[in-house]
Amino acid sequence: MKLERITIENFRQYYGRQRLAFSRDHQRNVTVIHGVNGAGKTSLFLAINWCLYGEGVSSVGELISKEAASRAQDGETVSTSVELAFLHNDERYLVSRRLTGTKQSDSSVLVNSGEDFTMMRTSQDGQAKRVNNPIGAMNAILPSNVRTYFLFDGEKIDNFAKPEAGDEVRYAIYNVLKLEVLTRGRKHLQDVAAEYRRELKSISTGELRDLIEQEEKARADKESALAQKENLVREIESVRRKTADIDHRLSEMQNASALQQQRERIERELAQRQSEMRQLVSDIRETATSGFTIVAWTAIERALTVLDEKREKGEIPSSIRQQFLQDLIDRMECICGRSFEPDGPEHRRLLELMHNTVPGSLEDDVLATNASLRALDEQRQSLRSDLDKGMRRRVELRERMKALDEELDDVSRQLEGSPQEEISKLEMQRRDFQADIDSYLLQQGSLDSRIETLTKDISQLEKQIERAKKDKNKQRLLARKAALAQRSADAIDEMYQAFADDMRRRIEAKTGEIFKQLIWKSSHFQNIRLGPDYNLQVIDRYDRPARPELSAGERQVLSLSFVTAMSRISEGKAPLVMDTPFGRLSSYHRSSITEHLPELTEQLVLFVTDEELRDQARENLEPRIGAEYRLHFNRETSCTTILKGNDNDRD
Amino acid sequence: MTETELSRSDRVNIDDAVMQIYEDLTKDTNIEQSPFKTYKDVFMFAACLGYRNGSRRQLSSGKKQTIRREVFTENDFSLLKAIAISATRDVDILLHLGDILTIAEEYAHAGIQDLKVHLLGEHGHPLWNLVDLINSTYRRNK
Amino acid sequence: MLRDRLLKLFEEYDQDVRQVIADILALEQEHISMERPRVKEQIKQIIKQVVKNEA
Secondary structure (H helix, E strand, C coil), rough: CEEEEEEEEEEEEEEEEEEEEECCCCCCEEEEEECCCCCCCHHHHHHHHHHHHHHCCCCCHHHHHHHHHCCCCCCCCCEEEEEEEEEECEEEEEEEEEEEEEEECCCCCCECCCEEEECCCCCCCCCEEEEECHHHHHHHHHCCCHHHHCHHHHHHCCHCCCCHHHHHHHHHHHHCCHHHHHHHHHHHHHHHHHHHHHHHHCCCHHHHHHHHHHHHHHHHHHHHHHHHHHHHHHHHHHHHHHHHHHHHHHCCHHEEEEHHHHHHHHHHHHHHHHHHHHHHHHHHHHHHHHHCCCHHHHHHHHHHHHHHEEEEEECCHHHHHHHHHHHHHHHHCCCCCECCCCHHHHHHHHHHHHHCCCCCCCHHHHHHHHHHHHHHHHHHHHHHHHHHHHHHHHHHHHHHHHHHHHHHHHHHHHHHHHCCCHHHHHHHHHHHHHHHHHHHHHHHHHHHHHHHHHHHHHCCCHHHHHHHHHHHHHHHHHHHHHHHHHHHHHHHHHHHHHHHHHHHHHHHHHHHHHHHHHCCCCEEEEEECCCCCCCEEEEEEECCCCCHHCCCHHHHHHHHHHHHHHHHCCCCCCCEEEEEEEEEEEEHHHHHHHHHHHCCCCCCEEEEEECCCCCHHHHHHHHHEEEEEEEEEECCCEEEEEEECCHHHHH | CCCHHHHHHEEEEEEHHHHHHHHHHCCCCCCCCCCCCCHHHHHHHHHHHHCCCCCCCCCCCEEEEEEEHHHHHHHHHHHHHHHHHHHHHHHHHHCCHHHHHHHHHHHHHHHHHHHHHHHHHHCCHHHHHHHHHHHHHHHHHH | HHHHHHHHHCCCCCCHHHHHHHHHHHHHHCCCCCCCCCCHHHHHHHHHHHHHHHH
């Protein structure tokens, strides 16, 4: 991240719209902003914080410039905004935050809740686009939880080097070095893995096997039933042949042949009647299922009435003409009342008229509906009579077949009662055969029914098996997801400590390196230690903690070293913005810091009082200063103006 | 017609809840048991019966089966139009095929229950129950 | 820089684990300023994608 420019409007004591450009040069990477105490340094520093994060401001209502508010009319909108342009990863960002309010009659400003926060990103091809998730984007660039290490409040300069500062140091490392990111990642992955496992449990297992077994059994049953049926069919065939044999023999026996022939005649007619009956039932069915016209007859009548009514009322204009013409033709009368001859010129003319009339769709429909409804009437009559006839014929046929059955019985009794034993025996056997066939047919019927049921069952089972297979796939997928989530969580777990330790050592090394650069008196101290308790310690050459021997100033420098080390290690390219960092340092320390600090960061922005930056400190910094400003506070208007340069004389 | 009207007008809906009745009346190979050939035939009868008995019922919002419009004959349509004109007493309904079909659906949704009672609820084969139903209706018409 | 170091940490692990971790870390970073971010659905999406890819 590299700051480009800030545009501040009506923010606290900054009335109107003012702009400040930060130095982006590599060598002259320092921007200095001068101001006496109260001139507005802290406000400007706050503006940066507020713009990026909306935080760090105690009372929101006081943000809007009082001057702007006082100049506004009652009811008028007043607003404050801060816009920050910066570069990050070769892209330019423009972040803007705005707060609006309404001037009240009692001179106060009623602030609207909610601020306007927008972010635009310009990519290398020059296209500027609005960023949909600005908070997420800021989190990826420089998240809010680490801002205090980059937008650094000078008052807190020795926070990290205090003896009790272990927690603060740990918190800083934890957040700046993304340990928090790892921890959250691990926890969430763990939660997700657990969720997948729960879901897995709720899907049934083992069902697939049962279903397949059931299906196999159903198929086997069906096979066996089919085989049984085949046997039956053969049996029936065989018995029929035997019956035919008996028939043959009877027909050759003198005392039986007549009766046998009679029987054969009757059986033929019976077969015929049965066939007739089948056809009849089919015909009746055709007629009956079209019989809905009879059921809904009142609808047809009423509809025709409605159509007629509408026509009479003239609500179907064109059709009146149509109908009128039709009626005319039907009655062969001319409009003037004269009748005309069919096929005569008047008739032809009328026909022509009728055909040339182009009815609208409604009229068309009405006419067509009219016509077809009338046709349905005829249909109804014929349906009715067909049905009647059919049913009567059915009764006739049944009676006839019943009569034929009785005749057959009679013939059989006569044959059985024959004095000739052979005939009698044959007939009795024939009867038995008939009885067998009946029984077989019954069995066959029951088998058919069973086969049908089994077929349905099999089809049902197949569907269930498909579903279960899908479930199984679903299971497998879930298991893989659970495993992956868990392995990832475990991976983070395993590497976390190593990472944390590694980071701690790096910070330790970097802090030591920077500290040594900033402090001349390295002879006193050997190194920095950052123990597992996260306390920053300076150790002497005897490897013992040297800190009680650190002066206040040295402690501050240590703190500064730590912060700078962190900024280097976490994001090599983040700016360091400091609000009066040297206020409490001795000139000695100031001097050494100003000499080295610019090298330790890509971009350095310093808000300083004149006290802080003079003499050697000023001299040290001079070659690195790329931009300089002075904040001029007007005591009469209580407003601050940003002035370029370092011209001191305007006060 | 709007698009929804168009899509609405190319089919007729049957509530899933009554499909079993439709199946029972068509599925058996024995025509005395299942006299109707197609679902459309059942539908026409149900609609007419519903109209006849003056009962009309809105379909539920659940799953539906459909019968496409192409399955219906001109005669079928004439009757459905008659029912629609008769129910609304308005000729303009002829311009709204969608409404005609909706009216038919709702009569069918009520009528199917009557059909079930008459054909499947009585003794005897459904085909002969059907014939009885038609005959008794005709006698009442006179 | 730090991100690279982080990812390097996991280079001994399987490709799919590395992919998941890389995506998850970016996701968590994006939500780092929130106390209790709602990222579960997105995490599930990431896992779903990685599992699909390795199929």
